[in-house]
Amino acid sequence: MSTTADTYANAFTQMLGIELPVICGAMYPCSNAELVAAASEAGGIGIVQPISLTYVFGYDYREGLRRIRELTAKPIGVNMLVEGSNATYRKRLEEWMDVSLDEGVRFFVTALGNPRWVVDLAKQVDGVVFHDVTNVKHAQKALDNGVDGFICVNNRAGGHAGEFTPQQLFDEIAPLGKPTVCAGGVGGHEHLREALDIGYLGVQLGTRFIASKEASVHDDYKDAILAAKATDIVLTDKISGVPVAVINTPYVERMGLKAGWLAKKMLRGRKTKHWMRTYYAIMSAIKLKKANHRGSGYGDFFQAGKSVESIDEVLSVADIFAELCPQ
Numbered sequence: 542m543s544t545t546a547d548t549y550a551n552a553f554t555q556m557l558g559i560e561l562p563v564i565c566g567a568m569y570p571c572s573n574a575e576l577v578a579a580a581s582e583a584g585g586i587g588i589v590q591p592i593s594l595t596y597v598f599g600y601d602y603r604e605g606l607r608r609i610r611e612l613t614a615k616p617i618g619v620n621m622l623v624e625g626s627n628a629t630y631r632k633r634l635e636e637w638m639d640v641s642l643d644e645g646v647r648f649f650v651t652a653l654g655n656p657r658w659v660v661d662l663a664k665q666v667d668g669v670v671f672h673d674v675t676n677v678k679h680a681q682k683a684l685d686n687g688v689d690g691f692i693c694v695n696n697r698a699g700g701h702a703g704e705f706t707p708q709q710l711f712d713e714i715a716p717l718g719k720p721t722v723c724a725g726g727v728g729g730h731e732h733l734r735e736a737l738d739i740g741y742l743g744v745q746l747g748t749r750f751i752a753s754k755e756a757s758v759h760d761d762y763k764d765a766i767l768a769a770k771a772t773d774i775v776l777t778d779k780i781s782g783v784p785v786a787v788i789n790t791p792y793v794e795r796m797g798l799k800a801g802w803l804a805k806k807m808l809r810g811r812k813t814k815h816w817m818r819t820y821y822a823i824m825s826a827i828k829l830k831k832a833n834h835r836g837s838g839y840g841d842f843f844q845a846g847k848s849v850e851s852i853d854e855v856l857s858v859a860d861i862f863a864e865l866c867p868q
Contacts, residue, residue: 545598545868546584551741553720556669556689557648558616560584561866562743563733564692564722565750565858567620567650568700568844570597573757574605576750578612579858584866588618588650591637598757602637606644618648621659638662650692651683660687671722675703679712690720692745697726699748699846702776702786728848733865746865748845752859762843765790769849788843 546560553562565580567590574594577587587609594605606863609617619641621634638659641649647666651659652673660670664687672683680691695704703710707723714721723736724745736744751758752766753828771787776784777793787793857865 545866548868551742553690553722556720557586557618559586561862562587562737562759563862563865564618564650564721564724564743564745566692566724566745566747567593567618568747568751569593571747571751571756571758571762572620573598573755574608575612576599576753576755576858577617577759578609579753579755580750580849580862581609581615581617582613583859583862584615585862586616586618586648588620588648589641590620591634591645603640603644606640608648608842610644616648617646618650619646621649621651621656622653623651623659624653624654625775642666642668651688655686656683656688657686671720673724675710676705677717680714680717684717684719688719690722691717692722692724694739695723695725697771697847698724698847699774699786699844702784702846707736708739708743711741713741723847726848728851730865730867732848732851746848748848749852749861750858751845752855753861754850754855763855765843765850766845766849767855769845771850772845774845774849785844786846788845788849790843791843 549561551562554560561584563578563585565585565587567588569590570593572590572593573640577589580587589606591602592761595602596601600608621638623634627682642662645738647668649659649663649668649670651670656670656672663670669689671692672688673692673694675694675819676682693714694701695705695707696703702725705713707726711721720742722743725830727733727736727744728749729830733744748766750756752763765788773789774786775789775793777787780785
């Protein structure tokens, strides 16, 4: 008699040693230890977002990983934002990488820069590295630097969304010959099935897991996801300097969606773009952390993708997986 794991087994699940082809994506500021652990325990894989684990939820990084290990013995992953413009941040990344490897993490999701150094360290212990991509140009660069597969971020994703539909992005990336995961617009089983039918080997969800019982976000955030429709998702470049998908609340409308002329000018400069991105990163980290904990009393500043259209109930992570991957 076949099991649910047998039904969904493929090269991706075998590569990571998981039962179901579902990633709970790394999210700032939403990736608390309990959420990451619950996704892995349910048969998929939860991805640690180190800044969330330490800055938002207050863990020493090693102790945060050990807290997750208290909740599940199944594989987990770690997100490494490898954009290397800041020496202090790079040093912190290297420390997180060393601790991750020491604590037994073997799956890494890289983004925003050259993943080579992460790949080199991971390969020493037979680790696996996937890279976030929104187009074939970035995918080819990541492939040239040794990654094992791609998280294909489409135009329905929350956070830093791409420009292409899931089908368009798959058609661009698949010829590179590496496993692909669909990120964006997946809220239920029909979306997972559509992604697998296209040819993806797995899916990555973020928004659906924010509206879960294990997610340690303010109820206002969860309520905003339940109330929102796909048409309520807008792109703003006021968070990081590049378009980020958020729910179009009255707060966002007052704030506006576009960066000012000076910010745009600095973001175009070869040197000044790094300063501007650092400024945006610091300010958005503060805003998102406060909105996460204080809700709409602070400001309705909630990242989400177009999968909000299919989310109408806060469920446990186990129930979300049961809905995503029925027998």
